[in-house]
Amino acid sequence: MADFDLVFRGRRVITRAGEVPRCIAVRDGVVVAIEPLESRLEGTETIDLADDEVLLPGLVDSHVHVNEPGRTEWEGFATATRAAAAGGVTTIIDMPLNSIPPTTTVDGLQVKRKAAQDTAHVDVGFWGGAIPGNIDDLRGLHDAGVFGFKCFMTDSGVDEFPPLSPEELEEYLGVLASYGAKMIVHAEDSTAIERAPAPHGRHYSDFLASRPRGSENVAIAHLIEAARHTGASVHLLHLSSSDAVPMLRTARREGIRMTVETCPHYLVFEAEAIADGATQFKCCPPIREIGNREELWAALSRGDIDCVVSDHSPCTAELKRLDVGEFDSAWGGISSLQIGLPAVWTEARLRGHTLVDVVRWMSQRPAEIARLQHKGRIERGYHADFAVFAPDDAFVVDPAHLHHRNPVTPYAERALAGVVRSTWLRGRRVTGDEPQGRLITRGGVE
Template identity: 60%
Template sequence: MDLVLRARRAIVDGAERSCTVWVEAGRIAAVGPFDADMPAERTVDLGDDVVLLPGLVDTHVHVNDPGRADWEGFPTATAAAAAGGVTTLVDMPLNSIPPTVDLPALEAKRDAARGRVHVDVGFWGGAVPGKLGELPALHEAGVFGFKCFLLHSGVDEFPPLSDGELAEALRTVARLDSQLIVHAEDAAVIDAATAPSGRDYQAFLRSRPPQAERTAIGRVIELAGRAAARAHILHLSDAGALPLLERAGAAITVETCPHYLSFTAEEVPDGATQFKCCPPIREAANREALWRGLGAGVIDTVVTDHSPCTPELKRFDTGDFRTAWGGVAGLQVGLPAVWTGARARGFTLADVVRWMASRPAELAGMRHKGRIIPGFDADFCVFAPDEAFVVDVARLAHRNPVSAYHGRPLAGVVRSTWLRGEEITGDRPAGKLLRRGEC
């Protein structure tokens, strides 16, 4: 064997136990008892204070490269991912230029990433007006599914779908046996709401009412049912939509994000635009209901929606929520943020692994990621769950020193991250570019 890892604590196939993991040619060859003996080129005995987790799978990351690499680029994004225990990410089709809505744009993405990534990277395609005919070719080229918006995306080059176009996209993904992932906020509801104004966070919150999510989610459920298509609701913020999603069944899956599980509207200071995201961070009671939705299995996954930008775009000079870019940078701290909230509510590391590793991999169609079982990639996160730290943006690896988590105490430190049996050190980008059906 190439490598043996011995762990007093590990999350193996959904449960915590001690084990020995054998690695050969970048894959897990076997998992056995802690005291099992087999010669290997290298043996690593993990300390009693750490837990061996499968590498996390983050299916919602905005890398923005090419075109807006000053916001974030593949080297910095994947370094931040590795520092946070994430070994696989799937890049969103915006806010890069060009957006990933046809084959030339996908190739531009791959060219920008090739040889520059520290973790494995896959790509979502985009479903936008005038480009729905490109979906089959993108599917054949290996994207993991298609993202769409139902209202303005924030960038003009990625426009929203009308109801008719949404129905067409769903019919297409059903024929392809793919999936449509949806930013589900209703434009008409938001247009009718009070416009955001200046530094007042509560005014911004009123400008993105919960009904915008419920209306859009209801429409996705209805049209996906007609098309017999798989749809996935992105970054759920409104816990009031959970009954709709529970009734929808397995064809509609849903994610939420660490910032919705960590922060509350009551604690966001006026002018603190680092907290601006769409849909918004809502009240404390809503946060607790999201945790209950996770516990009940209505919410499938927790992914970061890492959506960074330059400090200037956050408008810290004015603190104006109306003009600041909306997005939370949290790729590196997603695991400790979720673990901090999870253990306070009686959840276990096995729960966190399900939400942040195995289930995201399953939903993306990755057959060898997100679990510690034979045949899977030897991707690991060595995590010290009882060690605490305070987030300092100056020590985060993503490109710009902006994050809502700055100054927040969190539990859990990533000691090391391994990709296909090799520890990620940052010296040599060894990540692969993934294609649907090949991972």
């Protein structure tokens, strides 16, 4: 009998040692041995990788809006997780808003879990929500295993998830700090947005002017001071403004417990190239200018930005107002869960980065920030979550071939490098036919 359930053998495997030739052995869904390629470990199933394939740890996407229940016509757990698996993502953490009810009470969390149970193709965890009036619900959600709490500093776009005022933010941070919970924050300043020109019409430049960099910068400065005062652990969501990077660097140097993410669309697209009426590009905070994009890449290279996650926030085609192309009335959100890896890799390789860098940004660091156990690395004792990736293969994005519910994405017709050839969850190949994902909590698997 074979010693292991599954063995991968390949000349290119991303491990703690970098990109190296290795044999990876799996038993009971866990990596149990990592040996030199010449050791020739044998499994009940043995996969010999092609010379053009690299074995990556499954990606961890900690910023996904699944929207089910309540807005399932926008997205659902079955479609979102099938898209995730097709993109090499083996773990997602669902955001607490855009579903009805939002995940702001333990009862709301249980509704979410019921919707995801038995339909998920990858592992699914949940963020809780922090909104005015639910401060007494936070500890119950924390004890129920959410990975932390999301709040907004400006209008969220949905009535059932209002923002915290500056005073409420500080109060909530103080409570969360008392039991070590994390706050993840959408940082845009309401006053700065109110003072900016109102969005209108088909010109992307007019929409961009309505969400100025200053709206992010002011909100981030306030968040830093609130975190300094309370000692809370905070995570800054979807950084778009490169202007904020120096103060983020200073805050972290001073010991403020703060981590930072950005998203593929801020690293790929530039405002100058967005056509009139192209509302599929609308998101908040917005995609900014090419110079801003390059500064974000520099910050990611230096480690000032920790990770890259999708902020997959889909809606129906009707809500994107593609028929009229008016940015003021279109829903703001980018659909990209399935294509984040090739999108980032395409741009990263042009700037001299390696797959080791991409794995750190899109697997290792998101898992560490969310305090996910046994995820984000190919390492002994970790889950056998893998993506078989062909980095030199290429394709053109066809929305009809994407698995998320509504075939709308700004990546349509874009040529990308890198193809995910297979995805494995706990040593089993994810085919998209049989859901095999599990619900996970801060303490492990339910």
